[in-house]
Amino acid sequence: xxxxxxxxxxxxxxDAHWAFGTGFTEALAGVDRDVPDVDRADLAAxxxxxxxxxxxxxxxxxxxxxxxxxxxxxxxxxxxALDLLGQARLLLTRAGEVEGxxxxxxxLAFLRDERDFRNVHLAxxxxxxxxxxxxxxxxxxxxxxxxxKIAQYSRLRGSADPVxxxxxxxxxxxxxxxxxxxxxxxxRLGDGTDESHERMxxxxxxxxxxxxxxxxxxxxxxxxAGVAVDPAELRSEVDGVLDAVLxxxxxxxxxxxxxxxxxxxxxxxGVHTESFGYLLAEMQHxxxxxxxxxx
Amino acid sequence: MxxxxxxxxxxxAEQRVEPRDWMPDGYxxxxxxxxxxxxxxxxxxxxxxxxxxxxAPSLRRKAILxxxxxxxxxxxxxxxxxxxxxxxDRDDLTGMLISGRQxxxxxxxxxxxxxxxxxxxxxxxxxxxxxxxxxLCRTSYGPYARAMIRICKEExxxxxxxxxxxxxxxSGTDAQRAMVQESVDRWWWPSLMxxxxxxxxxxxxxxxxxxRIKRNTNDELRQKFVDMSVPQxxxxxxxxxxxxxxxxxxxxxxxxxxxxxEEFWQVVGGNGPTNAQRVAHRRKAHEDxxxxxxxxxxxxxxxxxxxxxx
Numbered sequence: 001x002x003x004x005x006x007x008x009x010x011x012x013x014x015d016a017h018w019a020f021g022t023g024f025t026e027a028l029a030g031v032d033r034d035v036p037d038v039d040r041a042d043l044a045a046x047x048x049x050x051x052x053x054x055x056x057x058x059x060x061x062x063x064x065x066x067x068x069x070x071x072x073x074x075x076x077x078x079x080x081a082l083d084l085l086g087q088a089r090l091l092l093t094r095a096g097e098v099e100g101x102x103x104x105x106x107x108l109a110f111l112r113d114e115r116d117f118r119n120v121h122l123a124x125x126x127x128x129x130x131x132x133x134x135x136x137x138x139x140x141x142x143x144x145x146x147x148x149k150i151a152q153y154s155r156l157r158g159s160a161d162p163v164x165x166x167x168x169x170x171x172x173x174x175x176x177x178x179x180x181x182x183x184x185x186x187x188r189l190g191d192g193t194d195e196s197h198e199r200m201x202x203x204x205x206x207x208x209x210x211x212x213x214x215x216x217x218x219x220x221x222x223x224x225a226g227v228a229v230d231p232a233e234l235r236s237e238v239d240g241v242l243d244a245v246l247x248x249x250x251x252x253x254x255x256x257x258x259x260x261x262x263x264x265x266x267x268x269x270g271v272h273t274e275s276f277g278y279l280l281a282e283m284q285h286x287x288x289x290x291x292x293x294x295x
Numbered sequence: 296m297x298x299x300x301x302x303x304x305x306x307x308a309e310q311r312v313e314p315r316d317w318m319p320d321g322y323x324x325x326x327x328x329x330x331x332x333x334x335x336x337x338x339x340x341x342x343x344x345x346x347x348x349x350x351a352p353s354l355r356r357k358a359i360l361x362x363x364x365x366x367x368x369x370x371x372x373x374x375x376x377x378x379x380x381x382x383x384d385r386d387d388l389t390g391m392l393i394s395g396r397q398x399x400x401x402x403x404x405x406x407x408x409x410x411x412x413x414x415x416x417x418x419x420x421x422x423x424x425x426x427x428x429x430x431l432c433r434t435s436y437g438p439y440a441r442a443m444i445r446i447c448k449e450e451x452x453x454x455x456x457x458x459x460x461x462x463x464x465x466s467g468t469d470a471q472r473a474m475v476q477e478s479v480d481r482w483w484w485p486s487l488m489x490x491x492x493x494x495x496x497x498x499x500x501x502x503x504x505x506x507r508i509k510r511n512t513n514d515e516l517r518q519k520f521v522d523m524s525v526p527q528x529x530x531x532x533x534x535x536x537x538x539x540x541x542x543x544x545x546x547x548x549x550x551x552x553x554x555x556x557e558e559f560w561q562v563v564g565g566n567g568p569t570n571a572q573r574v575a576h577r578r579k580a581h582e583d584x585x586x587x588x589x590x591x592x593x594x595x596x597x598x599x600x601x602x603x604x605x
Contacts, residue, residue: 055354062348062361066341066576069584071368071375074341078365082358089354106353129580135587191597192590199586286410287352294467295353295460 027090027170032162035098038227043161044099045118045220046228048108049268050164051091052119055109056276057145058084059283060127064138067129076181080142083174087167094163106295110287114277115270121259122210124267124276127203132275136189136196136203143182144207147241148214150175151234160226183245190249197250204246205254212258214238218268306507311437314380322506326436327383328397329508334374335392335399337367339573343407344416352410359456360413366449373442380438393578395565400424402489404567411464411471411478417457419479419486419524425450426520427490435507458527465532472532479528480536484554490517492556521549 035043061081068074092105103111126132127141153175156168189200215235221228246253265271287295298317305312312318345364351357375385391397402420407413428450431443464471491497491513503509511519521540528535539552561567 059349062357065348065361065364066338066345066368067580067583069580069587071338071372073584073587074368075365075372078361078368082361082365085354085358085361089358092354109354110352129583135584188594189587189590192592192594193586195586196590196593282349286350290352290468290470292468293352293471294463295356 027086028163028166031166033097034162036160036162036227038160038224040098040100042220042223043227044095046224047091047095047098047164048116049118049218049220050167051088051095051108052117053123053145053149054084054091055088056117056119056279057123057141058082058088059279060123061138061142064129069135073135077138080174080178080181083171083178087171087174090163090167090170094161094167106287110284114272114280117272117276117280118268118270120210120213120267121273122207122214124279125207125210125273126275127206133203133206134199135185136199137206138203139182139185139189140200140203141207142178143186143245144211144214144238144242146175146179146182147238148234150179150241151237152229152231155229155233159228164227179241183248186245186251187249190246190251200249201251204251208254209257209259212256213266213268216266216268220268303505306435309433309435309507311440312435313437321502322508323381325503325506325508326439327378327381329503330374330378330381330439331383331388331391332398332400334371334378334388335397336403337371337374338392339399339403339577341367342573342576343403343405343569344413346407347410347413350410351413356410356413356460359460363417363453363456366453370446370449373445377436377438377442381436389581393574393581395574398563399573400489401559401562401567402485403573404562404570405482405485406568408481409474409478411461411474412482414457414460414464414475415478415482417453417455418461418527419482420489421450421454421457422524423486423489423520425454426516426523430510430516433507433510458531461531461533475531476533479533483536487517487520487551487554488556488559488562490514490520492559493553518548521551525549 058081061077061084064077065074065081068077088109089105092108096103096105096108122141122145125141127137128134129138133141150172153168153172157165157172159165159168186200186204189196191197215231217230217232221230243253259266262271287293299319302312302316302318302322312322341364344360344367348357348360348364351360375388378388379385388397392399402423407416425447428443428447432440432447434440434443461475464475494500494512494514497513500509500512504512525535525540525542537552539550541550543550562570565571
């Protein structure tokens, strides 16, 4: 590498050295965007469910940026957050396209109210760096979330919606890295010191009540047979992964005591936890303050 | 010929100094201090921009900003690695940062108060950093020079991203244009301060120039930055807040006013708008992570004992 490269790069205009990419339109280049013959409102709602899961967890993980226990971990958690944000953008764009009312990814992310978000509670709960958890809770959530998403996306690859199938195929490679990263930390912390073992145990306990919601079929999912994945099918596969990691970490699987619902409803129905309103207030404030602005 | 004379002759002949080469203690100390301060600046610099990640106004801007802040953590890592080739230790240097014994670029002691600041930091602050850093790609110490080549490439990309955000905002609403101008007004003078005090008052310049650690004086770089920024400001449609700023055909450069050097020394001295907050934030992250690092170390050594793997 010549010492003059840095000077040259001031005038070159190719964006190849951007570390993790910011574009997304090319991500699904060549993918058929036909809408399968199902109820459009259902399909749009399903895209929102998946998109909101990714968007909201990405937001939570990005809260670690500049607060991680090691610089390497600042880089890794930001990387995972960026992957999920990329998935969210593809899914929200698809939701808007299927809905056909002219809403783009930003209209869906910034102009919907809490009741219209359809992510699971696991994605939104506070697991650190602020109140509600610590690094152990964060990796516990990431392990559960990515193991569940891998089971879901590996089935979604065969969806009758070509865009969902393509997003799933692309996302799986990323999720495999996320799960590996989380699993390694769960094992390290479970095995590390007395303190880290105790924190890891508490972290797992904190997220465990939110597992049940991951496997509860929503009527939209049930009606979209062939397009959507039946979440009830995922439980045994995810259980197997979690049991293997917990055992390697020297941790015991907590008892299954699912968090109670509100009149039978939870995240997929737009009924969220208290902290979620604050997340949206922060995320949406600037976009809503300047209507008609260009970003 | 003694080692010192040999070293000086090699540096004068533009030969690269490598980690195993003999070097004067003063050269080593100066380099560790300078590279560490640069590493600290990258790490502290994550905070003012990170401040806007959760509020980024579009998903594309959120991705760009998060990726940029992530790059800064990466730059900090390469630079700490460069100090380790000189015998320094990252933990010690982090200790110096969070106890206030080593400094970082004072620019990061200014607050980010609007989303336009994300763009202006990219354009002006990263622009000033590039003017300072591009000459370092030819600095005498090999590992530092090589780290700087990679960093400068990414910084120049960040600068273009920042400028592109500002161009987009200027093509938006009146409120956005006002937001950009207000941000430029706040950041222009602190950006000029990034080149350090005027040459007449700079204590480190002369020896560092002789050792080829530094290659241009503060005032030379400041002039270069002003000359570069004026046409960019015009294209953008903002006014730089300096009534003395004008083209001097005789010199072939812009004349410009002086920043408030009293404010500069106050901020350098620890009394800037966010000095205490920035260091406290870094200290808290480091201290909160102590148990995680201890656990990782305990696990690693237990694994070595158990499985014989390193």
